[in-house]
Amino acid sequence: xxxxxxxxxxxxxxxxxxxxxxxxxxxxxxxxxxxxxxxxxxxxxxxxxxxxxxxxxxxxxxxxxxxxxxxxxxxxxxxxxxxxxxxxxxxxxxxxxxxxxxxxxxxxxxxxxxxxxxxxxxxxxxxxxxxxxxxxxxxxxxxxxxxxxxxxxxxxxxxxxxxxxxxxxxxxxxxxxxxxxxxxxxxxxxxxxxxxxxxxxxxxxxxxxxxxxxxxxxxxxxxxxxxxxxxxxxxxxxxxxxxxxxxxxxxxxxxxxxxxxxxxxxxxxxxxxxxxxxxxxxxxxxxxxxxxxxxxxxxxxxxxxxxxxxxxxxxxxxxxxxxxxxxxxxxxxxxxxxxxxxxxxxxxxxxxxxxxxxxxxxxxxxxxxxxxxxxxxxxxxxxxxxxxxxxxxxxx
Amino acid sequence: xxxxxxxxxxxxxxxxxxxxxxxxxxxxxxxxxxxxxxxxxxxxxxxxxxxxxxxxxxxxxxxxxxxxxxxxxxxxxxxxxxxxxxxxxxxxxxxxxxxxxxxxxxxxxxxxxxxxxxxxxxxxxxxxxxxxxxxxxxxxxxxxxxxxxxxxxxxxxxxxxxxxxxxxxxxxxxxxxxxxxxxxxxxxxxxxxxxxxxxxxxxxxxxxxxxxxxxxxxxxxxxxxxxxxxxxxxxxxxxxxxxxxxxxxxxxxxxxxxxxxxxxxxxxxxxxxxxxxxxxxxxxxxxxxxxxxxxxxxxxxxxxxxxxxxxxxxxxxxxxxxxxxxxxxxxxxxxxxxxxxxxxxxxxxxxxxxxxxxxxxxxxxxxxxxxxx
Numbered sequence: 001x002x003x004x005x006x007x008x009x010x011x012x013x014x015x016x017x018x019x020x021x022x023x024x025x026x027x028x029x030x031x032x033x034x035x036x037x038x039x040x041x042x043x044x045x046x047x048x049x050x051x052x053x054x055x056x057x058x059x060x061x062x063x064x065x066x067x068x069x070x071x072x073x074x075x076x077x078x079x080x081x082x083x084x085x086x087x088x089x090x091x092x093x094x095x096x097x098x099x100x101x102x103x104x105x106x107x108x109x110x111x112x113x114x115x116x117x118x119x120x121x122x123x124x125x126x127x128x129x130x131x132x133x134x135x136x137x138x139x140x141x142x143x144x145x146x147x148x149x150x151x152x153x154x155x156x157x158x159x160x161x162x163x164x165x166x167x168x169x170x171x172x173x174x175x176x177x178x179x180x181x182x183x184x185x186x187x188x189x190x191x192x193x194x195x196x197x198x199x200x201x202x203x204x205x206x207x208x209x210x211x212x213x214x215x216x217x218x219x220x221x222x223x224x225x226x227x228x229x230x231x232x233x234x235x236x237x238x239x240x241x242x243x244x245x246x247x248x249x250x251x252x253x254x255x256x257x258x259x260x261x262x263x264x265x266x267x268x269x270x271x272x273x274x275x276x277x278x279x280x281x282x283x284x285x286x287x288x289x290x291x292x293x294x295x296x297x298x299x300x301x302x303x304x305x306x307x308x309x310x311x312x313x314x315x316x317x318x319x320x321x322x323x324x325x326x327x328x329x330x331x332x333x334x335x336x337x338x339x340x341x342x343x344x345x346x347x348x349x350x351x352x353x354x355x356x357x358x359x360x361x362x363x364x365x366x367x368x369x370x371x372x373x374x375x376x377x378x379x380x381x382x383x384x385x386x387x388x389x390x391x392x393x394x395x396x
Numbered sequence: 397x398x399x400x401x402x403x404x405x406x407x408x409x410x411x412x413x414x415x416x417x418x419x420x421x422x423x424x425x426x427x428x429x430x431x432x433x434x435x436x437x438x439x440x441x442x443x444x445x446x447x448x449x450x451x452x453x454x455x456x457x458x459x460x461x462x463x464x465x466x467x468x469x470x471x472x473x474x475x476x477x478x479x480x481x482x483x484x485x486x487x488x489x490x491x492x493x494x495x496x497x498x499x500x501x502x503x504x505x506x507x508x509x510x511x512x513x514x515x516x517x518x519x520x521x522x523x524x525x526x527x528x529x530x531x532x533x534x535x536x537x538x539x540x541x542x543x544x545x546x547x548x549x550x551x552x553x554x555x556x557x558x559x560x561x562x563x564x565x566x567x568x569x570x571x572x573x574x575x576x577x578x579x580x581x582x583x584x585x586x587x588x589x590x591x592x593x594x595x596x597x598x599x600x601x602x603x604x605x606x607x608x609x610x611x612x613x614x615x616x617x618x619x620x621x622x623x624x625x626x627x628x629x630x631x632x633x634x635x636x637x638x639x640x641x642x643x644x645x646x647x648x649x650x651x652x653x654x655x656x657x658x659x660x661x662x663x664x665x666x667x668x669x670x671x672x673x674x675x676x677x678x679x680x681x682x683x684x685x686x687x688x689x690x691x692x693x694x695x696x697x698x699x700x701x702x703x704x705x706x707x708x709x710x711x712x713x714x715x716x717x718x719x720x721x722x723x724x725x726x727x728x729x730x731x732x733x734x735x736x737x738x739x740x741x742x743x744x745x746x747x748x749x750x751x752x753x754x755x756x757x758x759x760x761x762x763x764x765x766x767x768x769x
Contacts, residue, residue, distance in 0.1 A: 024590065024591050027591060027594070028591050028592065028593035028594065031591075031593050031594055031597060032593050035597060042624045045623070045624055045625055045626050045627070046623045046624060048626075048627060049622070049623045049627055050623065052627055115440075118437075118440065119429075119430065119433065119437070120430065120431060120437050120440045120441060120444070121430035121431060122431065122440070122441055122444040122445065122448075123440045123441070123443075123444045126444050126447065126448070132750060132753075133746060135749075135753075136700070136704075136745065136746045136749035136750045136753070137704075137742045137745050137746055137749075138704040138705070138707040138742075138745055139704070140707045140708060140710070140718065141707060141718065141738055141741055141742050141745065142742075144718065144734065144738055145734075145735065145738045145739070145742070148734035148735050148738060149735060152732055152734065152735065153735075334608070334609040335609065337609040337611045337612065338611065338708070340611070340711060341710075341711060348609075348611060348612060348615070352612065352615060356619070362619040362620055362623070363620060363623060366612065366615060366616055366619065366620055369612050369615075370608050370612055370616075373607060373608045373609060373612065374604065374607040374608055376607075377603075377606065377607035377608070378603070378607060381603075
């Protein structure tokens with residue numbers, strides 16, 4: 001019997017597909033080709049379309065006058081200002097509503113989350129209803145509902161409610177006194193900075209001392225007293241260098257003071273109430289994720305209940321709470337783009353809305369809006385990744 | 397008799413158990429433990445009772461006792477009662493349901509909805525009879541629904557511009573949910589793939605979509621898409637919106653599924669490979685069933701988010717319930733009744749979203765095969 005000689009098989013085309021590594025290369029080449037083909041298709045079409053329509057392109061229009069007014073603004077702006085300034089006004093408005101929303105949502109959310117864990121049946125159920133109702137109703141609807149309530153049920157400025165002297169609530173918004181600072185006010189500001197620096201120094205000193213001797217200082221109480229107390233004392237010593245500019249009814253609207261417009265109020269309430277219900281669930285899950293054994297062990301060591309919370313439970317719960325919390329902040333910021341529904345002038349409403357409609361530069365305007373949001377999101381995720389690395393459990 | 401009973405003596409240790417003190421059983425115990433166990437608790441109870449007192453009676457008065465159901469205009473409503481004017485909802489009910497869908501063809505929408513329920517049952521519950529046939533029916537349901545809603549096959553054609561109201565919400569929502577899950581899973585697999593190019597493409601896509609608000613994407617769909625397509629291509633606005641909603645939701649689902657995939661121990665992958673399973677068999681039979689089980693709450697949350705986000709289509713001019721309400725409110729007969737209309741829409745969304753979240757809890761419990769203390 002003749003031995004069948006082993007023949008080195010020649011190269012076959014099917015080998016490319018049956019070998020795992022070469023198959024990977026082939027798939028990647030195909031994917032890349034498809035992607036570039038797709039991009040080329042889109043770019044080509046865009047160029048053709050723009051040619052056909054005879055539309056000018058480029059970002060030069062940003063320096064032309066915008067010709068529209070913005071009623072809620074943080075910096076000087078009038079209708080002759082360029083589009084770029086309108087964009088900045090929009091960015092600042094987005095930042096304003098996002099920041100105030102985040103502050104309010106955090107406070108509300110933490111309170112609701114802790115109350116949700118309460119053994120009190122009534123409060124537990126009330127918070128549960130609040131969380132479920134706000135979570136399951138679209139945010140846009142909530143914004144419109146708040147807006148409708150403010151505009152339709154609050155009285156006209158002539159009959160404005162005055163819950164505190166100097167504060168007027170009407171369907172044109174909330175008029176509150178504006179502090180006006182005299183030059184001597186810098187002393188108060190310096191006092192505040194000194195107090196904060198002192199608080200930080202005292203805290204690190206107290207910590208070092210505690211590690212060395214075991215003596216515990218009431219750091220929180222002393223620091224809070226210093227940070228609030230010192231500026232107040234200096235304020236009175238300097239002869240109260242600030243006055244309040246009270247709003248007053250003139251004609252059909254309020255003059256003086258600061259008027260917080262109903263669009264802002266509606267957006268701010270809705271965003272914070274909506275996000276707070278998500279934060280409440282995050283806080284609850286975070287606290288529940290710390291095993292009960294930790295509390296028991298802490299009690300067994302003789303640690304007081306509020307110290308157990310502060311030193312044992314919270315540091316562990318925060319590790320679970322912070323990442324989803326930050327992504328809720330991000331969501332809130334992105335959701336603030338719904339401002340356009342009530343006419344609050346944020347990024348989307350200024351550059352992506354009126355500027356776009358006036359100039360017809362859809363491509364340029366949308367690219368600005370998209371890249372602004374994208375930059376912000378990527379910045380936040382960088383911070384989050386850094387934080388996650390820092391607090392990650394180090395195992396083995 | 398009672399004297400007799402009291403005189404009875406018992407040997408030590410044989411006395412029958414006395415009933416527990418009145419305060420430690422039944423309703424009294426429950427109230428003491430749950431409402432008045434400590435000073436803080438008492439304060440909370442009093443506060444919440446006050447809160448309920450402030451909120452509930454006025455709300456009930458407004459929504460039920462003083463409400464007007466039949467009237468022909470706002471002024472008639474306000475003459476009849478001081479509460480909510482539900483008449484606007486009653487009179488415009490059909491419009492809120494179907495938008496401007498032709499009246500004589502609305503039976504098709506109803507039929508599609510009824511068929512949808514039959515298509516959902518075998519998918520949602522696994523102990524229904526004839527589940528296999530049911531699932532096959534669920535698979536072909538999208539085709540049936542397409543022809544019922546848009547027409548074709550002998551049925552009269554209806555433009556999607558006529559779609560509106562809750563019917564539009566449900567159409568976008570269901571289509572989005574059905575299409576975004578498979579796409580999201582593929583994106584998640586791509587993001588964890590060994591192939592560098594695929595991974596980079598998926599990461600860029602997911603991060604881009606997650607980084608911008610849905611509203612801007614919808615704007616892109618309504619303003620920019622015409623630039624991106626060959627000149628003269630007509631693309632239905634509803635279809636564009638659906639594509640954007642699907643892409644948006646798929647990116648979020650991809651992140652949820654990625655979390656689930658990351659939680660699967662490496663040993664599972666290695667064992668599957670050791671058995672000689674191909675990539676798709678390994679994923680389909682071993683990894684994904686476990687990963688999806690972990691990600692159910694997140695996936696359902698994304699679905700709820702998608703469903704709620706369908707309301708944003710109003711901003712680019714589609715007539716979902718909110719868009720219709722703007723039209724109704726512009727009618728001088730019903731001006732100023734925004735609260736009633738919005739509450740009505742909110743109730744609809746609450747019911748559907750709450751049902752979804754309850755179902756996810758049910759599913760989690762059912763699939764929980766591990767040991768839970």
